[in-house]
Amino acid sequence: MDVLYNTKAAGAWHIFTRHPTDTNFAALALAGIFQERAEGNASTLQLANYQKVSQLAQAMYPIHSEHGAQSADNGLGVVRTTAPASTRLALFSEGGTVLNEVVLRVQGILCHQQLPPLKHIQMPSDGNPRFMKQCIRITGFGDGEFERAVNGAAQLAIFMQENIDPGSVDSWSPDRFQTWSALEFTNRYFVRQNIEGDMIAVEFGRNVDNEGLLTKIAGTEWVHTEENRVRYFNRVKDEEGKLQYLERDPGAFKMGEIVEIQFSMLAFHRRGKDGRGQPQRHSIKLVLRALTLLDDSYVKVRVVYFEKTRLTMYQDALSKRLKASTTIPPTPSTPSRGLKRYVGYKEDSDEDDSRSPTKKMREMCIDDGHK
Numbered sequence: 191m192d193v194l195y196n197t198k199a200a201g202a203w204h205i206f207t208r209h210p211t212d213t214n215f216a217a218l219a220l221a222g223i224f225q226e227r228a229e230g231n232a233s234t235l236q237l238a239n240y241q242k243v244s245q246l247a248q249a250m251y252p253i254h255s256e257h258g259a260q261s262a263d264n265g266l267g268v269v270r271t272t273a274p275a276s277t278r279l280a281l282f283s284e285g286g287t288v289l290n291e292v293v294l295r296v297q298g299i300l301c302h303q304q305l306p307p308l309k310h311i312q313m314p315s316d317g318n319p320r321f322m323k324q325c326i327r328i329t330g331f332g333d334g335e336f337e338r339a340v341n342g343a344a345q346l347a348i349f350m351q352e353n354i355d356p357g358s359v360d361s362w363s364p365d366r367f368q369t370w371s372a373l374e375f376t377n378r379y380f381v382r383q384n385i386e387g388d389m390i391a392v393e394f395g396r397n398v399d400n401e402g403l404l405t406k407i408a409g410t411e412w413v414h415t416e417e418n419r420v421r422y423f424n425r426v427k428d429e430e431g432k433l434q435y436l437e438r439d440p441g442a443f444k445m446g447e448i449v450e451i452q453f454s455m456l457a458f459h460r461r462g463k464d465g466r467g468q469p470q471r472h473s474i475k476l477v478l479r480a481l482t483l484l485d486d487s488y489v490k491v492r493v494v495y496f497e498k499t500r501l502t503m504y505q506d507a508l509s510k511r512l513k514a515s516t517t518i519p520p521t522p523s524t525p526s527r528g529l530k531r532y533v534g535y536k537e538d539s540d541e542d543d544s545r546s547p548t549k550k551m552r553e554m555c556i557d558d559g560h561k
Contacts, residue, residue, distance in 0.1 A: 213331045214331075215488065216299055216331060216446070216448070216488045217330065217331040217332065217333045219448060219485055219487065219488065220297060220298065220299060220330055220331070220333050220335075220336065220448055221333055221334075221335060223297050223448060223484055223485065224238070224297060224333070224335035224336070225335075227295070227297060227450075228335075230538060231538050232295065232535075232538050235293070235294055235295045236294070236295055236296070236339075237294045237295065237296040237339040237342045237343060237346075238296070238335050238336075238338040238339040238342050239342065240294075240342035240343075240345050240346055241338065241341060241342060241345060265281075265282055266279060266280075266281060266282070266292065266349070267279075267280055267281075267282045267353065268280065268350055268353040268354065268457075269288050269291075269529065271529060273384065273386075273388040273389065274381045274389075274415075274417060275458075275459065276456045276457065276458055277350070277354055277456065277457040277472070278291055278292075278454055278455065278456045278457070278529075279291070279292040279346065279349075279350065279454065279455045279456075280292060280529065288529065289530070290529065290530035290531060290532060291454055291529050291530065291531040292454060292455070293452050293453065293454055293479055293531055293532055293533055294452070294453060294454075294455075295450055295451065295452050295453075296328070296336075296339045296343075296373065296450070296451050296453070297328075297336075297448065297449070297450045297451070297484065298328025298329055298330050298336055298339075298372075298373065298448070298449065298451070299328060299329055299330065299331065299446065299447070299448055299449075299488070300326060300327075300328055300443060300444070300445055300446065300447045300448075300449050301327050301328060301329045301367045301372060301445060302325070302326065302327035302367070302372075302374075302445075303325070303326045303327075303443055303445070304323070304324065304325040304326070305324055305325075305326065305440045305441065305443060305481075306324065306394075306397070306398040306399065306404075306440045306441065307397055307398055307399065307400045307401070307440070307441055308399070308401070308403045308404060309401070310403070319379070319380050319407050319408070319412050320378065320380060320381075320382065320412070321378070322378065322379045322380065322404075322407070323376045323377060323378045323379060324376065324377050324378075324379070324420055324440075324478060325374065325375070325376045325478075326374070326375050326376075326443075326449075326451070326478065326481060327365055327367065327372050327373065327374045327375075328372060328373055328375075328449065328451065329367040329370045329371065329372040329373075330370065330371065331370055332370055332371075336371070337371060339373070340364045340371045340373060343362070343364065343373065343455075343476065344362065344363075344364070346455055347361075347362035347455070347474050350455060350457055350474055351474075354457055354472060355472075358471050358472055359457060359471060359472040359473075359474065360471050360472065360473050360474065362474045373451075373476060374476065375451055375453050375476045375477065375478040376475060376476070376477065376478060377418060377420050377477050377478040377479070378418055379404055379414055379418055380407075380408060380412035380413060380414055380418060381412070381413055381415055381417065381418065382411060382412060382413070383410070383411060383412065383413050389413040389415050390413075390415060390416070391413045391414060391415065392414060392415060392416050392419060393414075394414060395419060395420070395421070395422070395440075396437065396439070397439040397440060397441060398440060420440075420478050420479065420480065420481065421437075421452075421479065421480040421481075421533055421534065422437065422438045422439065422440045422443075422480070422481050422482075423435045423436065423437065423438055423480060423481070423482040423483070423534075423535070424436050424437075424438035424482070424483045425450075425482055425483060425484050433538075435482065435534070435535045435538075438482075438483060440481075442483075443481065443483065444486070444489045445489070446486075446488045446489045447483055447484075447485065447486045447488070447489060448483075448484045448485040448486075448487075448488065449481055449482060449483055449484060450481075450482040450484055451478065451480070451481060451482075452479045452480035452481075452482075452533055452534075453476050453477055453478055453479055454476075454477045454479060454531070455474065455475070455476060455477070456474070456475050456477050457472040457473065457474050457475075458472065458473055458475060459471075459472050460472070460473060479531070479533045480533050480534070
């Protein structure tokens with residue numbers, strides 16, 4: 191039987207199997223979803239659209255800007271944020287004004303997850319709450335459109351390298367799930383509060399911290415901010431056949447489900463110096479903003495356990511590094527809490543959803559009121 195999905199738990203790998211052609215069926219279903227997303231209102235948000243750096247400014251999505259439809263003169267760039275410190279993709283107006291942070295979408299099959307709620311205190315190996323995170327990984331079982339999305343991420347990473355400092359940014363490479371390409375998305379639970387008290391705490395989402403463990407860990411030193419928040423949705427059809435996006439418990443996601451990711455691309459400068467005494471480099475990360483269930487038809491019914499060593503041969507066997515070099519343009523700087531970010535599904539439908547009980551949940555413009 192085909193080996194489909196795995197997730198690390200209790201020192202072993204879970205291998206989900208069902209039928210020899212499951213991977214083919216799942217890949218076909220995913221291909222249909224890619225086609226559907228390519229034709230919708232939010233088609234320009236699709237990661238697979240970003241194949242060439244020269245096309246980025248023209249391809250950037252217009253629908254999520256409060257300034258209305260944007261011309262081709264509006265372009266993609268990077269902006270440095272100070273609280274927390276990072277460099278991220280942003281949409282700029284013709285005059286150079288930062289309009290909003292870029293949030294893109296990609297669909298895939300869930301093959302790894304590390305999601306809330308926490309059932310016990312799961313501290314990282316070094317005991318530092320800074321590194322506690324939510325993490326998912328998706329694959330496409332070789333689907334061509336998913337591979338286009340992987341290439342789109344690579345092109346965006348090169349674009350970021352060129353606009354930061356190619357000599358100080360690590361090359362980005364995709365993850366692997368067995369012999370297939372995969373994309374990993376993470377978001378930390380906390381940032382450290384600074385002396386100025388710039389980090390504004392927000393409540394943990396529903397069913398994220400039911401037992402108060404994260405709140406206990408945070409104390410006064412660590413803060414769960416809007417930057418750390420991840421939304422969880424479930425796509426359903428109402429009685430009239432219209433799609434709705436309802437809130438979903440993060441603990442309900444399962445391996446094998448076809449999901450949609452909303453994410454940002456950020457570069458973080460590692461602290462301190464490396465082993466040679468040189469300043470640390472930047473790392474490019476795909477930061478998880480939202481996770482949506484699209485299709486759960488392929489959740490597996492049988493679980494077989496293998497030791498981790500049985501699969502190490504697959505890990506990163508075919509990973510390739512991307513390199514880029516160019517001149518460095520000036521980069522604007524702003525506090526991240528003053529940078530708009532649009533997460534959700536408000537623009538996906540032409541229908542007036544003002545009566546929908548999920549409207550407020552789906553209409554999420556992250557602004558915090560700071561300019």
